[in-house]
Amino acid sequence: MGLHRTDLAMEANASHGQGELPGVQVQQEDFGAVGRTTVRILDQRGAQALGRPCGQYVTLTCDQFAKPDTSLRQALSARLAQALVGMLPGAGDVLVVGLGNRRVTPDALGPRVVDDILVTRHLRDAVPPALQGRLRAVSAIAPGVLGITGMETAEMIRSVVGHVRPVAVVAVDSLAARESDRICCTIQITDTGISPGSGVGNHRLGLNRDTLGVPVVAVGVPMVVYAATIAHDALELLIQDLRLEDGDHQQALDALVSRVVSQRLGDLVVTPRDVDALLEHMAAILATGINAALQPHLDQWEIPQLMQ
Amino acid sequence: MGLHRTDLAMEANASHGQGELPGVQVQQEDFGAVGRTTVRILDQRGAQALGRPCGQYVTLTCDQFAKPDTSLRQALSARLAQALVGMLPGAGDVLVVGLGNRRVTPDALGPRVVDDILVTRHLRDAVPPALQGRLRAVSAIAPGVLGITGMETAEMIRSVVGHVRPVAVVAVDSLAARESDRICCTIQITDTGISPGSGVGNHRLGLNRDTLGVPVVAVGVPMVVYAATIAHDALELLIQDLRLEDGDHQQALDALVSRVVSQRLGDLVVTPRDVDALLEHMAAILATGINAALQPHLDQWEIPQLMQ
């Protein structure tokens, strides 16, 4: 992933200061402990300004990590479900794709969510009578990453989509954030899918309506900040503070940033110490929200009952 | 899987007693701690007698569980590599498929082996100079099971094969054995692929040249015996011992077997207590053997060096 990449539309917008950009609508709401920022990129002016495609970007935030089984977790799941319902077709098969590498903790969010998705597509002809007419067909796959499979992830998903023929795809991924205080405290949902080159897993091809032929809703959670980003930010803050603005200094700074960043911090990531536990909590929140969105005709207590 | 299913050709053959069957060739060899039984089913007579398709079945056995990093492990890996080389085309892309469910320990062998396969297909245009001309293109996938993905495993593999276009598939699976002393002590390699309905994971469609269009070599290790099999065997032994052969008794027995077996032992499996550790050891043996077979131009010490 690029060094300066901003993965959250909310962050991109914030970096433009207070004034609203042309072609961009922003709405901010608070629901107790959960905040919601909705960024709508309406046209090419907005797309260029924020460096991402036209569409809707909902970002849910909270101030603390979600602990097990709390009201905060329920609130996040419910808001996630609400956002998904607003972006997905109301009926038809859905395929949930968990991107990332199961064996690299901060990149394992997608596969872990897939583990807890209520999968129903295979029941088609064997739905128990009590559930008849109430189950939406859902399938799920965690395709792995290029270095593990030797196959382009997007190609593999394309062939699965060709086989399953869903009306929409929900793609879950770990993100690299710009700000360290976003880690594990933020969920971004967007109807624009996943752009090429984004994400911790660095997928070369995008996953979106253009590449898959069906709408793709992406759900992402920042799990890391690259160490290089942290160093870069520290240096930029310093530059501002010292008001070093003449050209000479700036050049020295740029060189220094490159040196520190590329030579010493290459592939290092910054995570909370207890990222293993936070990953589990976040995966549970996402799976609960996605299951609720995809199975509106099931009562909440029925979903865990039906899990294998 | 069926109750009386015999997963090892070697067992099937043994159950026919000493005399050789028409249409079947059997060869038994000993290499120190490792034994090798090669069963060749030559024609339809043999196929019917043993209840499996024509082809070659190599079974490697040892008397004790393989411990970490021992000469026994190396011997098993080397014999596995040898058997695979004899069954696979000498060049061209190979796809390794790990069948089974990663979250059910005795069914996780396939996915665990895939984790340790040296995957090279994606390096095509980026092979380091020192390796030029020495790497065979290998890709790998653990597609999950129907209940987790909602998709027929065989269908999913078919679409991946359509995309990757390998010259052969190596499919790794956990088996259910007939004899408890086969568990984790036996590796079966066959060029007939995987038949419908076999294996712990109970795949509905087969994986073989007919369904995939390319040769499929299956590598399987018995990880469980069904509890019902154990009970059934105990009862049969008793019948033999008591020489209860008149019809009345036999009927009572059959009824009893059905009752015990179906009502009380349904989905229970018999495993060694330390199946978690044995699975890790067996996965390492299989991955080492498969990597050696697929990369004959690499020195043994180079393969771990190249792993991600």
Add this chain to the structure above:
Amino acid sequence: MGLHRTDLAMEANASHGQGELPGVQVQQEDFGAVGRTTVRILDQRGAQALGRPCGQYVTLTCDQFAKPDTSLRQALSARLAQALVGMLPGAGDVLVVGLGNRRVTPDALGPRVVDDILVTRHLRDAVPPALQGRLRAVSAIAPGVLGITGMETAEMIRSVVGHVRPVAVVAVDSLAARESDRICCTIQITDTGISPGSGVGNHRLGLNRDTLGVPVVAVGVPMVVYAATIAHDALELLIQDLRLEDGDHQQALDALVSRVVSQRLGDLVVTPRDVDALLEHMAAILATGINAALQPHLDQWEIPQLMQ
């Protein structure tokens, strides 16, 4: 563990038929999906008849495996908490001990429960104001097993008890049951602690008031049946059915049982295929129940909030 060992007092009592034993009181109640059997062994006659020490044995049962986050789980947790409150002193430090081997799935229940216990003893001088006077001091340890540590588990616990000086110990352990339909569907709570030689982990020394100097409440869940038990039971059923009661047959049978059982089934255990998932569910139920019993002054939603 001994072959014929019965780990549940309920099973031991049931095997004596309908009539009540002298020195034993049995009470059976139903609470919807959860059943509760309370066996009180009042004196030596009862202790001899049931082969276990005087004291109270509460067994909670349900007909199906507990799925994630369901009302059945909540009911089991609540009944467990109730039983514990009845057996533990009302105040003072409590030490929770998780017995078993974390790396052997069916033996990992104790360590997994300990992972989810709310530990508070170290907060003594740093309790947040909002919790002042509401936290009971709890510590927890998973001491491992003899083969992993080289130390007698009971000795290690004794030295920890000498250091922590709790008023009571709660010891959690995996059990081997007599009946396969008890696996993962039963919780036994007893104020007699753990007897020498019981349990999957086969602890040589007991954990009880005699050895530790403080009351020990044991919480156990059957996670396996030994394969030998299954075979033995199948044979006994057969004997009954065939009414083979003359001496000759009986002798042949006994010999057969020994042969089948000791030669072929030694260390094999019978478990459900999805024991990994069931273990997680059961660990969550136990931890929730134990936390609720030990922290009666906390609201239910506060406990997860306080977990690390």
Add this chain to the structure above:
Amino acid sequence: MGLHRTDLAMEANASHGQGELPGVQVQQEDFGAVGRTTVRILDQRGAQALGRPCGQYVTLTCDQFAKPDTSLRQALSARLAQALVGMLPGAGDVLVVGLGNRRVTPDALGPRVVDDILVTRHLRDAVPPALQGRLRAVSAIAPGVLGITGMETAEMIRSVVGHVRPVAVVAVDSLAARESDRICCTIQITDTGISPGSGVGNHRLGLNRDTLGVPVVAVGVPMVVYAATIAHDALELLIQDLRLEDGDHQQALDALVSRVVSQRLGDLVVTPRDVDALLEHMAAILATGINAALQPHLDQWEIPQLMQ
């Protein structure tokens, strides 16, 4: 742990520049891919200058992460064994202690090493004839961390030492390094034990001859750098480059460093993305080295054979 803490004696010495310090001896050697720095702190002058107790500090370094089963791994294990043999008594019981939290990946090194230690103390009266007179008594424990157990780790180890009465303790721990390029590439072995407050797990009491009454050899591997350290270093580099040395600027800088570091980077750590895999490799290297040092009368291939 303190922000500026340097965990490696080698780093502490290096930060003093080229000249040798009084009371300190430093020796540097190269063995192919493995480098070895031996720092001997001879007296109080040296102890003060380097901020750590008198004793011997051996640091093994390599330029790349160790991959599975390579000659580099074997070289590191062998050098580790050699250093341990030089610091431990030649005979008598040894207790291996794995410090840290098994559920926090970068802090799990100690517990993971303990999993792979050959434990023999419990065999005392049951040593197989072929091993008689060749086994040193070894026990092992992973005591957990304060937040998980509610007990001071050092207190718990003290009571275990009182029970086991070893002649020496080997304590394994994850460290936080000063330099990001030390992560997973460095092993430090010291006969001074573990000082209070050091390590990722932040143990309040030290583990050394003073607190335990027997020699303590500590084996540590840097698994993280605190994010704050990275930011701090970036800023210091910048200061040097810009030659901002007058007082005003320096004050502004100090304030900035504090602000960036304490408000935004609190508990964040920097690790390689694939720390899960690196942890496994490093645990295997350490366990192999420790086993070899403690069992010099066993051939190398016998040790894995004897593992449970």
